[in-house]
Amino acid sequence: RKEVEQDPGPFNVPEGATVAFNCTYSNSASQSFFWYRQDCRKEPKLLMSVYSSGNEDGRFTAQLNRASQYISLLIRDSKLSDSATYLCAVTDSGYALNFGKGTSLLVTP
């Protein structure tokens, strides 16, 4: 069983919609949490770190629930340019990232 699990999607949503992704992790000792964005055939890039108190960056909100061991990403007012694969990642005792398989998002006109 993979340590970090995500719904692979794809999520197809119209422009302007709100979409939420969830990610669960199995190691209760995981220390750091992230959402990365990956465009087709490109390298992953950090979208947001996820803090225990939750954090927001414009249209993006990330939340962490340590008790239930899940992380969420909410995208409001979806844009065509949000179409990508969103990767959940956690670190355990070191600095190496453990990634989920990614959730594919397609925003349509």
Next chain:
Amino acid sequence: DAEITQSPRHKITETGRQVTLACHQTWNHNNMFWYRQDLGHGLRLIHYSYGVHDTNKGEVSDGYSVSRSNTEDLPLTLESAASSQTSVYFCASSEETGSNTEAFFGQGTRLTVV
């Protein structure tokens, strides 16, 4: 600007050949990582290093090796390439200190083993 570069970007090799993929970063990061990405598996950690002369095995290290002789470079070697190692390989680096530290990725190397 600091950056992380991988070379080559694309490579085709034959089964059984030794192949080395280069990764070079100019951020002076102590942490460096190699991942492979395959359909259905996502990004999986191959090897990583937390400093010069330090190397560690990741989730899928069999058939791969790395060496860290300086801070800037972490070359990945496939000792005897197999078709199962056809994949996209990403190198990444991050700072040593603190939590929630961003990892920066290279643009990837697409390796095909025939």
